[in-house]
Amino acid sequence: MIDDGGLLDKSAMRQYKLAFVIERYFEFGGLQRNMRRLAVACAKEGHAVTIFTGRWNGPPEPRVNVEIVDFKAWSNHQTIKKMDHFVRELRHKNEFDCITGFNRIGGLDVYYGGDVCLRSKLQRQNQMWRQFLSRYRTYLKMEETVFGPASDSDIMLISENEAEKFRSIYKTASDRIHLLPPGIDRDRLMTNVLTGERRKIFRAELGVGEDELLILTVGSSFHTKGIDRAIDAIASLADGLKKRCRYVVVGLGKEKKFRTIAQKVGLGDRVVFTGGRGDIANFYHAGDVLLHPARTENTGNTLLEAMVTGLTVIATENCGYAHYIRQANAGAVCPEPFDKAQLNQVLNDILTDDRRRQKCGKNGSEYCQNADIYSRIEKGVEVIVNRAKKNGTADNAN
Structure with missing residues (x-):
């Protein structure tokens, strides 16, 4: 060591x-x-x-x-x-x-x-x-x-x-x-933080309205990151809630394949693929939930990056850094083996509980101020x- x-x-x-x-x-x-x-x-x-x-x-x-x-x-x-x-x-x-x-x-x-x-x-x-x-x-x-x-x-x-x-x-x-x-770059995430009117404008550029929920995934290799799992979970939501959701995927992958998956479940116009972006911090600050149902993930820096910025996190247990979510009470961890119905329920519960999302986001941000993740x-x-x-x-x- x-x-x-x-x-x-x-x-x-x-x-x-x-x-x-x-x-x-x-x-x-x-x-x-x-x-x-x-x-x-x-x-x-x-x-x-x-x-x-x-x-x-x-x-x-x-x-x-x-x-x-x-x-x-x-x-x-x-x-x-x-x-x-x-x-x-x-x-x-x-x-x-x-x-x-x-x-x-x-x-x-x-x-x-x-x-x-x-x-x-x-x-x-x-x-x-x-x-x-x-x-x-x-x-x-x-x-x-x-x-x-x-x-x-x-x-x-x-x-x-x-x-x-x-x-x-x-x-x-x-x-x-x-x-x-971990080696989280705090300066990259917390310099020139997106708040207020700037946050509203950034969300609008992604097609997210003021009363809508921005569900975010950050990562490349879309199959490994579970983008199809996330799309299915959003599709399972009640119609009223589903219509309030926008799913934004930041990273590099086979967009065409996953656009087709989104279209098949009726979410074609509610899923945005941005490609790789250098302004990743803006997405965390603009989001409401980070959804990371990865099939395998050695660590998962995005989980900690989201916590640093005060974003509630939902992830699968096989992510190496999932234990930080539990320690901080910063969201929810879906245990292995993966259960589709459980992920659907967890996403529904967090999206419909504004107070819980705010509390989890605050918990994660406060935890990251003192933890050795940098x-x-x-x-x-x-x-x-x-x-x-x-x-x-x-x-x-x-």
Whole structure:
């Protein structure tokens, strides 16, 4: 686990050359956003940071060097193999003090894990037969390469539940695993808060009237996030209540497929897909409920972001951060296994109880003022720099 004893002494800190490797960067991905924040934080500490990626879809980052590498292949798992080969060659060149990866590949000094344990997932779903398919064989091999006893990579994880699964399956040494707290960017959410007339105008631009309810979901990969579950839950509401609801989805996904689902249940004109947006804070402040019935979610930053902004949250229990909702009494958590009727009832109960929504929103906001949900980036920088220092010490000893 992370040693929290004291901050790094910047005045005595050596400048390290740090490499970050990620398959692709796009502006609105959670993993990608954390990678960028870590890279920028390391650069601000005085280190020279180079990001190696197959694609960079977003604004440039002047504080770090970005190099585009040809990771493209005919399939996703072949892309991972190319990345593995690239990192091993990069390591052989010995040009960097620390190589940090955000995909499961070999040769890493530090791995930042945003995904669930694949072997555990396949076992739980009785789908271990998939290990004989080339795709899954590759992914499982890479997972073992990172977490197995033959590796010495430092591993940054963001979910205690997943950390325990990796320890159990791969016998990963506890001192290799660094459990990071959430890394909510409070300034991003609470600067220039949308209130009063500005909030009313923003809602109107989304087609939301003054007496209507804005139900919000934030996230990409719409099937995984349960957008169809949310649409079905809204469709189940009584006609009078249903006509007062607007469902707004912010993120990237297969819009056409889910527009069709909405049209089939009579909600075609009441569902708005905005695509990725840089002004995400405005949506939280304009909303009435965050609805996040995800099928799987390692953590779920959007749950905490909503709580910070005072928005009531409804989520499924398999979201890694769902426990914060319960601790704060900031909304409702639907237990696993998923029960469609229960989600429908929970949504109805919260939408029809204005006092409860206001209370839950206040509870969440107050909880987030004192909880440690902001320090992930600082702790992550410590792990990376400490590994660079360790590598340098080992090189000197040799």
